[in-house]
Amino acid sequence: MKLSGEFVRFVAVRALMALLLFLTFAAWSFASAVGGSPDEDYVLTSIWCGTEGNPPHCRKDPNRPNAMILPIMAAEPSLCLRQLGQDYSAACQQEIYGQEISTDLFNQGLYPNTYLDTLRVFVGSDVEASVVKMRIFNSFLAAVLITVAVSLDWRRSADSFIAWLVVAAPVTIYFIASVNASSWTLIGTTCFTIATLTALKNRSTVKIWLPATFLALVSIWLTNASRSEGKQTLAIIFVAIIAFEFKPTTIVFNVQTVVTALSSVVALALLYFRL
Template sequence: MKRPGIQLRRMLLAAIIPLLAFVSLGAWAFSSPVGSSPDDDFHLAAVWCGLGERDGLCENPDDGSQDRLVPASLPTAPCYAFNPEQSGECWVPDESGLITVTRANIDGLYPPLFYATMSIFASEDIQASVMAMRLFNAALAVGLLTAVFFVLPRWTRPALIVSVAATSVPLGAFVLASTNPSAWAVLSAAVVWIALYGATQTAGRRRYALAGLALFGALLGAGARADAAVYACFAVVLALILGARLHRDALIPAVTGGIIVLVSAVFYLNAAQGGAVVTGMTEGNPPLTGGQLLSNLLEIPSLWIGAVGGWHLGWLDTRLPATVPILVMVVVAGALFVGIRRLDLRRLVALLLVLASLWVVPFVLLYQSRVVVGTIIQPRYLLPLLVIAIGVASLRRDAESSWNGGRLGLAAAALTVAFTVSLQFNIQRYTTGTDESSLDPGANAEWWWNGAPSPAFVWVLGSLAFAGMLALFALALPRPEREASTAWTAEPAPEGSDRAVAEPVAQPAEEGSDLARTVPLADDDLDPRPHGVADVVPQPASAAEPAGKDHPVA
């Protein structure tokens, strides 16, 4: 019989936590007007033309060019860009007619899948369309992460949670609930490596499910950005380093990895954006001097800090207070230090590779583009690698016990404060501009969504949802003191699983001994303890050799 505590934890994980996560991302979807994510003048036009020519949405001027006609108010949406004192009031959403745009991804600069999917929601009502796209991406992120969480072996789940939570504030949340292709790039990075690794650690239906989720995540990333296609291939390498075995059970993960590489290569080679690795992202700049190269090498960590709030949001014009990056960076650094406490060779090699990539990738792009840190290369390009780095570092079999208690409480408090502050600043930047400041981001608002709840309500609800999500994660963790007084036995495996399910039941100690005998557990997938820790199950002493203080037990 299952204990009520276990049933409660499963209910929280299965329903309430994903709902709170969606509400948190939904608050970010409402926090800024149409066109607020970087380069949205291009991305929105590409979305409206993502399914080809459609009357009133994307029309061909028939002049032999790659220009397109889109709703007149679409390219003017970011009228406030680079002017933080300008609120979102400057945009006129109901402007009639069509206007010519010269950039709509007709030349295949980006992979087409993201734009084609978002284009399903495109209509003549631009505000409603953009909000639908943002909420869809928020739901997609929550849904995919939830699915991967429940299929993963239990001991690997903290790596997924820590990697996403620690890097979600503020840039991760802003991007995931946006119309920017980076939303899928970040989501793909969080999913592919750990789902494929999980496939190497499981059997039966669970292995196939994880392989399928890894492939789906790679498809999202490679179909959104060329660099995300490279990251998907890198995730395959990391997963195989961490979990590959010379056994027939490794066939499914290996084949899945090969398919991911193939699919990613197709998207990468068909996107003009992929040439940036060789030619750079700009042309015509003079070569960098030795001093500039050295400066780039030393300044690259500022891009990492930028990914956790050190750089401005949106069009790099929404400043956040220093409290945000400091608090989030403490959590990121803490996750790394907690994770590297016990490194085996495989995890050491994988972690060194991903940490090196965080330095090498931006340095090469800066070198090829002939620019210095602070221009062209943005922190969101590196956010997927940062997510992977935290995840690999957190892949410990005793991760649950490592985060139980004060560490989790401090990390959750730091992230909650950072989330609350950054959401308030982001809303206020667009409701009034930065020339006004108040606790209520809706006070004297010049702009807000038609028919939406007030800015203050969105801010408070989103912040409480985020805090509640982290609090329920803490509540859902097993209690160490309770587990210390219980034993673990194996139940019959559920249908479709090749493994037994561990269920804690109290067991008395053996007569004449302070300890009970130990036997191995049939399923360590759901066991939060480190691999190799035996499960306490009493065994009767031999009749010929009664147990006692002179006859120690195992």
């Protein structure tokens, strides 16, 4: 089957956009030392150990209740920086290679386990390499999902995407490309906003609103899988979108309106009950 030039061009442009977006995220993933994002010691310990330990990379401390033994590079990667001061580089971390420490600073029900369990797949004996893999995975996930969200209706989403890029640098990009749980939260809320707007603006075009609705649901799951307070953020975004899109004088009760209303109820329910 011969592909049309327009389709090839569409795919090529989106692939290039995803690649450039990925490289933007990945640049920080490689550039920052382990421990470079907020609470990374807590997050990495939670990833490395879970709640029951993760031999051989992490094990329960037999001498301390609710404590884990794991590499210092994962449990306290910024330890040497705190000891030496801000005038020293992360090269001081070489001194703690191969050393272990006991800590009770890990997730014990405060955050959802899905995000932490997923990134545990990348845990290995080399802490730095493992952390870079996790960051690259988050960067790739963000690049793909955001590109898909924008591509569903490029004509209407282009302005929103450009506006997002303007405000995303540097803090949002910094968090998305990190191992912080906020990475998935920011990816989810970004895609949810774009996908929901796309679905509502194209509710008479099934081939657009259907995949957009599916992506919005995936975004809800992604957000709730990373931070428990993400549901409140999504609720605020959803209410703002509905208020913006529907004015009392413009509501017409037809099939599309009923479907949209029912979808809204389902979406709100999913905000508070994880998939």
